Amino acid sequence: MRRTKEDAAKTREEVLIAAAAVFYENGISGSSLEKIAQRAGVTRGAIYWHFKDKAEVLTALHSEIRLPQEAIVDHALEHGHDDPLGLIEQASIEVVHILANDEQQQRVFAIMILGCEFTEDPSETAQRIITANAEMYEKLQKLIDMADQQGKLASGWTIDTAARAFQCSMNGLFAEWLRSGKSFAVVDVGEKLVRSLIGSMRRS
Amino acid sequence: MRRTKEDAAKTREEVLIAAAAVFYENGISGSSLEKIAQRAGVTRGAIYWHFKDKAEVLTALHSEIRLPQEAIVDHALEHGHDDPLGLIEQASIEVVHILANDEQQQRVFAIMILGCEFTEDPSETAQRIITANAEMYEKLQKLIDMADQQGKLASGWTIDTAARAFQCSMNGLFAEWLRSGKSFAVVDVGEKLVRSLIGSMRRS
DNA sequence: ATATTTACAATCATTCATGTATGTTTGTAT
DNA sequence: ATACAAACATACATGAATGATTGTAAATAT
Numbered sequence: 312m313r314r315t316k317e318d319a320a321k322t323r324e325e326v327l328i329a330a331a332a333v334f335y336e337n338g339i340s341g342s343s344l345e346k347i348a349q350r351a352g353v354t355r356g357a358i359y360w361h362f363k364d365k366a367e368v369l370t371a372l373h374s375e376i377r378l379p380q381e382a383i384v385d386h387a388l389e390h391g392h393d394d395p396l397g398l399i400e401q402a403s404i405e406v407v408h409i410l411a412n413d414e415q416q417q418r419v420f421a422i423m424i425l426g427c428e429f430t431e432d433p434s435e436t437a438q439r440i441i442t443a444n445a446e447m448y449e450k451l452q453k454l455i456d457m458a459d460q461q462g463k464l465a466s467g468w469t470i471d472t473a474a475r476a477f478q479c480s481m482n483g484l485f486a487e488w489l490r491s492g493k494s495f496a497v498v499d500v501g502e503k504l505v506r507s508l509i510g511s512m513r514r515s
Numbered sequence: 516m517r518r519t520k521e522d523a524a525k526t527r528e529e530v531l532i533a534a535a536a537v538f539y540e541n542g543i544s545g546s547s548l549e550k551i552a553q554r555a556g557v558t559r560g561a562i563y564w565h566f567k568d569k570a571e572v573l574t575a576l577h578s579e580i581r582l583p584q585e586a587i588v589d590h591a592l593e594h595g596h597d598d599p600l601g602l603i604e605q606a607s608i609e610v611v612h613i614l615a616n617d618e619q620q621q622r623v624f625a626i627m628i629l630g631c632e633f634t635e636d637p638s639e640t641a642q643r644i645i646t647a648n649a650e651m652y653e654k655l656q657k658l659i660d661m662a663d664q665q666g667k668l669a670s671g672w673t674i675d676t677a678a679r680a681f682q683c684s685m686n687g688l689f690a691e692w693l694r695s696g697k698s699f700a701v702v703d704v705g706e707k708l709v710r711s712l713i714g715s716m717r718r719s
Numbered sequence: 720a721t722a723t724t725t726a727c728a729a730t731c732a733t734t735c736a737t738g739t740a741t742g743t744t745t746g747t748a749t
Numbered sequence: 750a751t752a753c754a755a756a757c758a759t760a761c762a763t764g765a766a767t768g769a770t771t772g773t774a775a776a777t778a779t
Contacts, residue, residue, distance in 0.1 A: 315725095315775090315776070315777095316725090316776090318726085319725075319726060319727090322726085322727085327540065335634075335635065336634060336635040336636075337631070337634050338544075338632030338634040339632065340542075340544035340545070341544070341632065341634060343765075343767085344766080344767080345765090345766075345767095353727075353728085354728050354729075354766090355728090355768095356726085356727055356728050356729075357612045357726075357727055357728080359727095359768080359769090360725090360726060360727060361726090364768085365767095369750055370715075393729075400775085404709075407542045409564070425632065425633035425634075426632050426634060427632070428542030428543065428544060428545065428629065428630050428631070428632060429542070429625075429629035429630065429693075429694050430540060430541050430542040430545060430629075430630060431539065431540040432537075433539075433543070441694065441695075444691075444694075444695075445695075453528065455645065467707065468707065471699065472700075472703055472704045473707075474705050475691070475699050475704045476684075476688075476704050476707055476711070477689040477706040478691065479684065479690075479691045479692075479704070479708070480680075480683065480684040480687055480690040480708070481684040481686070481690075482688070482691055483684055483686045483687015483688065483691075484680075484683040484684075484687065486683075486687065486690065487648075487679070487682065487683045487686055487687075488683075490633050490645065490648075490706060491645075491649075495675065495679050496676075499673075499676055500679045500680050500683065502686070503671065503672065503676050503677075503680060504680040504683070507680070507711075507712065507715040507716075508711065508712070510530070510715060511711040511712075511714060511715055512711075519745090519746070519755095519756095520746095520755090522756080523755080523756060523757090526756085526757085547736055547737085548736080548737080549735090549736075549737095557757080557758085558757075558758050558759075559736095559737090559738095559758090560756090560757055560758050560759075561756075561757055561758080562753090563738080563739090564756060564757060565756095568737085568738085569737090636766095704748080
């Protein structure tokens with residue numbers, strides 16, 4: 312049994328992969344570190360060596376998922392964009408495609424949204440997700456504000472309602488898709504939904 | 516200490532109320548029957564007398580929540596309707612208003628959607644919710660099919676994508692609202708979202 | 720070559736929730 | 750008045766998960 316640096320990094324990775332699978336199957340609270348260890352082919356000792364506790368495993372999992380679309384949006388926010396609504400539309404559809412094809416991201420996403428309990432005083436994990444969501448909302452809001460200042464937001468919509476409505480729909484789309492066991496074509500529904508919503512937000 | 520039939524029914528009710536509060540605060544897996552008993556001012560013995568286990572408490576809670584809108588939709592499905600999309604719109608907005616004002620329903624809803632883990636083999640509770648969701652979807656689908664057969668569904672939408680998109684948006688709306696701690700005006704966002712979606716589904 | 724970490728495995732003590740079994744009081748039927 | 754059942758409380762037995770401690774082989778530093 313060798314224990315080189317690379318070996319350690321490898322077992323750490325294997326623990327994370329096993330954790331993703333076990334969390335995905337049993338939910339967070341239904342997953343013991345023992346189960347994860349068994350799946351990874353190690354003992355709990357190994358897990359406790361690399362991570363402080365279950366929460367830290369989840370943190371590590373969550374930090375692995377970074378949507379490339381964030382970069383695009385951030386760029387637009389810094390440099391401005393002549394069609395912010397179009398950017399939202401394009402970026403969102405991109406995200407749908409990415410998520411539809413990346414199983415690992417689906418798993419992590421499912422764990423965070425479906426396999427996690429949101430309570431009055433949220434767990435570390437839940438708090439992390441809430442924060443990420445809030446950040447996403449702010450970006451959306453700023454982009455829509457940009458569109459509004461360009462006179463491109465349809466009357467009837469306020470900046471806040473538009474941002475909220477859009478965010479709710481997107482999160483709902485992914486949540487429902489994963490909850491239903493991917494029983495419908497997210498890409499089709501997602502594209503139609505995005506285009507329809509953004510369409511109704513465009514001043515004609 | 517009297518133990519008449521009415522007393523028993525009363526403690527049963529108090530247990531359910533306490534359960535709603537505790538589940539809401541700590542999530543389902545984070546709530547022990549001991550905590551619920553303490554909150555209700557009884558011992559676990561009392562709970563085990565009225566309910567088989569935790570799952571049965573949840574079942575009782577879930578069966579308490581019946582949206583009156585279901586009746587309207589069912590009626591339309593049986594007797595037909597000359598404006599199915601309008602019916603969906605109206606009924607949905609009604610539901611938004613009801614949920615926005617009924618704290619108990621919000622709590623139960625929050626418990627079921629946010630305080631419950633959806634896993635590969637779902638718990639009784641999760642399964643119940645999935646089933647309820649599927650039933651809702653079927654109704655939506657039939658109503659939209661009705662609209663389609665009347666030539667009132669806009670091109671670009673299929674019956675399935677339309678039903679899915681709508682359901683995702685609505686569920687997302689409530690989930691986000693509750694998850695965010697009711698930090699925005701559901702009624703405003705909901706009305707705008709519903710009208711916008713239904714609007715885009717109407718053949719002009 | 721030896722000392723010291725590293726990277727785990729193995730064991731143990733403790734907590735906590737559950738389910739069950741039993742005890743106790745009160746209402747109710749006869 | 751008595752017997753029985755309803756409506757709980759109390760006590761216990763069990764199992765699962767956690768966190769901490771200890772042991773140890775191999776890798777690395779000196």
